[in-house]
Amino acid sequence: xxxxxxxxxxxxxxxxxxxxxxxxxxxxxxxxxxxxxxxxxxxxxxxxxxxxxxxxxxxxxxxxxxxxxxxxxxxxxxxxxxxxxxxxxxxxxxxxxxxxxxxxxxxxxxxxxxxxxxxxxxxxxxxxxxxxxxxxxxxxxxxxxxxxxxxxxxxxxxxxxxxxxxxxxxxxxxxxxxxxxxxxxxxxxxxxxxxxxxxxxxxxxxxxxxxxxxxxxxxxxxxxxxxxxxxxxxxxxxxxxxxxxxxxxxxxxxxxxxxxxxxxxxxxxxxxxxxxxxxxxxxxxxxxxxxxxxxxxxxxxxxxxxxxxxxxxxxxxxxxxxxxxxxxx
Amino acid sequence: xxxxxxxxxxxxxxxxxxxxxxxxxxxxxxxxxxxxxxxxxxxxxxxxxxxxxxxxxxxxxxxxxxxxxxxxxxxxxxxxx
Numbered sequence: 001x002x003x004x005x006x007x008x009x010x011x012x013x014x015x016x017x018x019x020x021x022x023x024x025x026x027x028x029x030x031x032x033x034x035x036x037x038x039x040x041x042x043x044x045x046x047x048x049x050x051x052x053x054x055x056x057x058x059x060x061x062x063x064x065x066x067x068x069x070x071x072x073x074x075x076x077x078x079x080x081x082x083x084x085x086x087x088x089x090x091x092x093x094x095x096x097x098x099x100x101x102x103x104x105x106x107x108x109x110x111x112x113x114x115x116x117x118x119x120x121x122x123x124x125x126x127x128x129x130x131x132x133x134x135x136x137x138x139x140x141x142x143x144x145x146x147x148x149x150x151x152x153x154x155x156x157x158x159x160x161x162x163x164x165x166x167x168x169x170x171x172x173x174x175x176x177x178x179x180x181x182x183x184x185x186x187x188x189x190x191x192x193x194x195x196x197x198x199x200x201x202x203x204x205x206x207x208x209x210x211x212x213x214x215x216x217x218x219x220x221x222x223x224x225x226x227x228x229x230x231x232x233x234x235x236x237x238x239x240x241x242x243x244x245x246x247x248x249x250x251x252x253x254x255x256x257x258x259x260x261x262x263x264x265x266x267x268x269x270x271x272x273x274x275x276x277x278x279x280x281x282x283x284x285x286x287x288x289x290x291x292x293x294x295x296x297x298x299x300x301x302x303x304x305x306x307x308x309x310x311x312x313x314x315x316x317x318x319x320x321x322x323x324x325x326x327x328x329x
Numbered sequence: 330x331x332x333x334x335x336x337x338x339x340x341x342x343x344x345x346x347x348x349x350x351x352x353x354x355x356x357x358x359x360x361x362x363x364x365x366x367x368x369x370x371x372x373x374x375x376x377x378x379x380x381x382x383x384x385x386x387x388x389x390x391x392x393x394x395x396x397x398x399x400x401x402x403x404x405x406x407x408x409x410x
Contacts, residue, residue, distance in 0.1 A: 114367070118383075119360040120390045167394045171355050224362025225352055252366050314359055329393055 004304045005048045005058040008032045014061065015145070020071045022095050022158055022282065023143070024306035025059035026131070030143050031150065038145030039073055039156040041097035041128035045307035047285055052295035052307070056131065060306050062282050065326065068092070068160040075144050076155040078103035082111065084157060088121030092161040093168035093324060095282060096125030100140040100309040102153040109316040110189055110248050119314045122168040124324040125157075126284040127310030132291075140309065167329045168281070170313050173303075173321040174228050175267045176258035178221045182212075184255040191234075192244045205243045206236055217292050219319045220245075220255040231255065232288055232318035246288070247310060247318045264293030265300060272301040272321070283323035284308045330398050332388050339404050340381040344368045350403040354396040360387055 006014075008029050014021060015036035023030060023040035030040045044056045064071065074087055081104055088094050098105050105127060112118060128140040142156045143149065162168060185197040196205040209216065216233035223229075234244040249255065261267055268289075283305035289295065290307045303321065311322040333339070342348035346365050352358045364380040391397040 113359070113363040117386070118363065119356045120387050122356070164393075169354070169394070169396070222362075225350070225358040225365075227355055227358035227362060229359070250366065252369050314356060329395060 001049045001302055001304070003049055004060055005046060005053070005055065006061050007057065008059065011059045011061060014063070020064050020158070021145075022062040023059050026056040027138070027141055027150075029057060029059050033145065033148060035148045036145050037071060037073070038143075039095070039097060039158045040143035040145065041099070041126065041156075041306070042141045043129045043306045043308060044131050045129075045287060045290055047283075047295075047300060047304045047307060049304060051297050051299040052290055054296060060304075064160065065281065067163050067166065070161045072159045073144060073146055074157045074159070075151065076104065076157065077153060078107040081108050081155055082115050084108075084123065084155070085115050085117035085121055087157070087159070088117070088123065089159050089161050091164065092159060093122035093124065094157050094159040096123055096155055096157045096312055097142045098125070098127050098155040098312070099142050099151060099153055100127045100129050104154050105310075106191070108155065109191070109310075112315040113250070122170050122324060123312060123314050124170050124282060124322060125312035126306060126308035126322075127312070127316070129287060129309035132287075162326065165328055166326055168324050168326055169278075170322070170324050171278075172227070172313050172317065173268065173272050173323070174230060174319075175261055175264065175271050176219055176221055176230055176319060177228060178223060178256040179259045181257055184220065184257070185253070186249045186251055186255075189248055189250050191248050192242050193249060194242050204241055206238055206241050209236055209243065214257060215260070217288075218258040218260060220249065221258045222250075222253045222255050229317060230258070230319045232286075247316045264289065265295070265298050268293075268321075269301050272303060278323075278325035279327060280323050280325045283321060284311050285321040286311055286319045288319045289321070330392060330401065332385060332392065332401065333405060335378070335381045335385060337405070340384060341377060343404055344377055344380045344384070345372075348404075350400070352400045352403060354394065354400050356387070356391070357397065357400040360384070
């Protein structure tokens, strides 16, 4: 397997050599990098070449294939992020990194499915984060390498053109499936919910979760014509009778609690093997998978990438591995 | 492969969930899922027309991808050439 984690000095050399890069690393590491053709996001957790790894010194590097051309970097905020699909290349793909827990993150998460040209052009990416012990003390950030500029609220996007005989194909690896239990629907789009409609009957969601003794490590799963989309629980606030999520629930969509998963690594590797042979250009996996499945030091197939605070495969996902492969057509 | 125009009944059947299809491509799944939700929230002729236009634009943009061609065949029952 090729090396994917590099020292700051090694990445400095790549940038100085004129390479266009997509980077993931701790803020202290990314801040040392010179100006150049790169985008980056903060995160110190990785699926490295030796398995799950925490490092505040190393940087995860994605280099562009030779046949990808015309790299363009754009920066968005919550007011302009709706343009992300309109700005996408005609035949190519875009990689997006969004700073977590910001208005831009909120706007993209809630509205991406209704952005003009949603899903018409491949968009893959992730939500930046921080060392979990620094949550609340340090803000996740993204970087526009053209000015070595640190952005606290925003999204950076690198778009690439592909030759006509190649196409970017976005996929996900989700080991969670809908359980056979209750049908759950929500009255509003949002990152939190007080009420839920259970099999057609409205009730308080906190009370429902307590009554059913739900394990909130398991996500809610919606089925979009075969695409299983997770929404992970963040917290159950009994005082305010509110349930918070890491991604929005959407009004009208039918959710079910996920089936329990036995051995994450075994099941993940098995599901991932279905994607074997794909020429994966970039992948990212969720921090909740890393935590709940204790992935540090464990290998999840041959896929590498940052471990993130949310994954983007056209829209925001949770507890999912998202990837883009480039394949001949 | 020719993409049927907006008057083809299968588009409306899909948006209205009167018909399902076994899609291969992730983008097709999430887009059709979202358009069906949009129509469910506002089941008007105007919404249906807008959703069908968006779906046709998606297929026109991505028709070079073999999995997208399969998805189109899945909607129209393999009768396209």
